[in-house]
Amino acid sequence: MLRILSLKFGRVYRCxxxxxxxxxxxxxxxxxxxxxxxxxxxxxxxxxFIGLNKCPACFGTSWCRKFMNGQVTFEMWGRLRFLDFFNVxxxxxxxxxxxxxxxxRVVLKRLGSNQELAEIDQKICKRATGRPRCDLIQSMYxxxxxxxxxxxxxxxxxxxxxxxxxxxxPSQRLLDRVVxxxxxxxxxxxxxxxxxxxxxxxxLLMTLAxxxxxxxxxxFPSDEGWPFAKYLGACGRMVAVNYVGEELWxxxxxxxxxxxxxxxxxxxxxxxLTNNDFDFALYLLDVxxxxxxxxxxxxxxxVIDAENVIVVDKRLVKQNKPESYDVWYESRYExxxxxxxxxxxxxxxxxxxxxxxxxxxxxxxxxxxFSSWRGSTGGLLHDxxxxxxxxxxxxxxxxxxxxxxxxxxxxQAAKELREFLTQLTQTxxxxx
Numbered sequence: 001m002l003r004i005l006s007l008k009f010g011r012v013y014r015c016x017x018x019x020x021x022x023x024x025x026x027x028x029x030x031x032x033x034x035x036x037x038x039x040x041x042x043x044x045x046x047x048x049f050i051g052l053n054k055c056p057a058c059f060g061t062s063w064c065r066k067f068m069n070g071q072v073t074f075e076m077w078g079r080l081r082f083l084d085f086f087n088v089x090x091x092x093x094x095x096x097x098x099x100x101x102x103x104x105r106v107v108l109k110r111l112g113s114n115q116e117l118a119e120i121d122q123k124i125c126k127r128a129t130g131r132p133r134c135d136l137i138q139s140m141y142x143x144x145x146x147x148x149x150x151x152x153x154x155x156x157x158x159x160x161x162x163x164x165x166x167x168x169x170p171s172q173r174l175l176d177r178v179v180x181x182x183x184x185x186x187x188x189x190x191x192x193x194x195x196x197x198x199x200x201x202x203x204l205l206m207t208l209a210x211x212x213x214x215x216x217x218x219x220f221p222s223d224e225g226w227p228f229a230k231y232l233g234a235c236g237r238m239v240a241v242n243y244v245g246e247e248l249w250x251x252x253x254x255x256x257x258x259x260x261x262x263x264x265x266x267x268x269x270x271x272x273l274t275n276n277d278f279d280f281a282l283y284l285l286d287v288x289x290x291x292x293x294x295x296x297x298x299x300x301x302x303v304i305d306a307e308n309v310i311v312v313d314k315r316l317v318k319q320n321k322p323e324s325y326d327v328w329y330e331s332r333y334e335x336x337x338x339x340x341x342x343x344x345x346x347x348x349x350x351x352x353x354x355x356x357x358x359x360x361x362x363x364x365x366x367x368x369x370f371s372s373w374r375g376s377t378g379g380l381l382h383d384x385x386x387x388x389x390x391x392x393x394x395x396x397x398x399x400x401x402x403x404x405x406x407x408x409x410x411x412q413a414a415k416e417l418r419e420f421l422t423q424l425t426q427t428x429x430x431x432x
Contacts, residue, residue: 044072044094044108044238051110051117051237056199057124057140059111059207059214060184063233063240071097072106072240088113093243096232105243106232111211111307117237120210145205148193155179155193160205165285166212169350171313174219174280179204181218184234214239216306220282227269229293229304244302248366249289252376257425259380262294263367264421265301266380267414270358279314283349287361288340289373312350322351330410331360333403339372340365359414363401370402393420 043049044067051058052067066072075093090110097103110117122132128139140146148159155178157170167175176191185200193201207214217231222242230242251262273282284291284303291305317325329352334343342361349355364370371379381398388394397420400406400413 042070042073044074045070047236050235052235054121054136055236056145056202057121057136057206058203058234058236059239060203060234061236062184064235066096066233067235067238072108073097075105090114090117094240096240107229107241107243107304109213109239109241110237111213111239120206140202140206145202145209146198148201148205152193154191160208163209164212165308165310165346166216167208168310168346169312171316173315174311174313178208178215178219181221182215183218183231211307212309213305213307216282216309216311217241219311220280222302227272227301227303228306229302241304244293244304245295246293247290247304248292248294248301248380249373251294252289252373252380256383256385258299260421260424261299262301263380264418264425266292266362266366267359267418267421269301269303270362270414271418274355274358281312281314281349281355283310283312283344283355283357284308284361285310285342285344285346286340287342287365289366292366310346310349314353317351317353325351326353328352328354328408328411329356330404330408331355331357333360333364333370339374354411356410356414359401359410363398363410363414363417368398368402369395388424394424 047053050067052061052064055061063072073095075095090113092108094106094108095103096106112120121136124136124139124143124145125132125134127144128134128142148155154172155175157167157172157175160167160175161170162168166178179193179196180189180191182196182200182204184203185196196204204215214231214234217228220226220228222228222230229244232240232242234240248262251258254262273284275281285308286305291303293302293304294300295302329348332343334341336343342365344357349357365373367379367381369378369382371377379398381394384394394417397413397417400409401417404410404413406412
């Protein structure tokens with residue numbers, strides 16, 4: 001019976017695959033004219049396509065000259081607009097060329113789906129006119145994004161608190177850092193808000209409210225050792241970041257030694273974002289295999305999606321001393337039937353000095369046997385060699401890091417797991 005069912009399922013699968021290919025071929029034939037036109041023109045020089053016509057209701061203009069000069073071009077498949085149907089996240093791969101430096105690969109992001117971008121337009125219109133449609137440019141000057149114009153000196157927590165994850169619990173020190181490192185202005189380096197132009201202030205505030213990822217990348221840049229993709233610039237509603245490499249998911253079935261090295265790097269990232277010399281704790285709220293990438297040359301793991309990151313100023317927490325601020329906070333494991341599940345309280349993350357959230361997120365959603373992604377279970381460290389299984393230490397540490405059985409067990413397990421993965425990496429290198 002099972003044999004018959006498997007044969008039937010195989011036939012259905014092959015039939016469905018054939019029909020999909022036929023349908024795709026028909027679509028190509030119907031769009032032949034548009035297909036050739038797509039390869040002949042560079043849509044990244046079109047003001048409407050990149051959303052430049054919507055500024056200052058946009059993310060910036062620092063890279064507009066490069067876009068308009070044709071220095072940024074889609075890679076082959078990115079030029080086919082009918083494929084946008086499958087590109088829900090609006091992430092594109094492109095080539096950026098400089099006369100003296102040659103070309104390099106970059107990633108372009110619209111920072112939201114088409115629906116999300118349309119919703120932000122409607123919100124701006126409703127706040128300004130009470131109607132869902134309006135003259136977007138004029139309406140921007142009637143919203144809260146324009147209220148900080150004039151002689152306002154500082155961007156303060158009272159104004160933007162809760163706008164997005166980045167500023168769920170902001171400190172003045174964090175906001176000064178955001179303004180000072182804002183790359184979409186010629187006067188970067190000053191934390192005084194009044195030194196920005198009116199349009200630049202509105203663009204900064206809109207980015208902060210809609211999708212603060214560019215501000216995270218600018219405030220905690222890769223050039224200073226932070227594990228994020230490098231921010232390059234923006235034009236309208238198109239943001240450019242450095243291409244890192246293939247997604248972490250591509251290494252799910254890599255050789256054991258490679259996966260151990262990647263796992264160690266992930267735990268190092270969790271530690272760096274939790275404890276650093278700057279006393280800023282950056283907690284990753286969205287942890288999945290698609291949100292990390294691996295450099296093709298150095299094999300370095302980098303965070304490539306920083307939209308959902310809470311930044312907590314530990315100095316402010318120590319200063320204000322909210323209730324239980326000095327009590328170590330343990331994230332609670334909860335079973336979930338969805339992929340990449342995490343249980344957390346933003347308010348608690350913001351009110352404690354010592355938090356294990358990043359260790360919990362990496363262990364549960366990426367490394368341990370409790371991890372689930374795209375129908376696969378077992379995590380990045382699945383199927384360890386027999387000697388590692390026999391030793392039992394790795395599995396025990398991963399289990400304690402995910403579902404601690406002892407009080408503060410995750411903190412100790414994360415520390416020991418980093419050390420053990422380092423030993424495994426060194427042993428693998430010595431055996432080569």
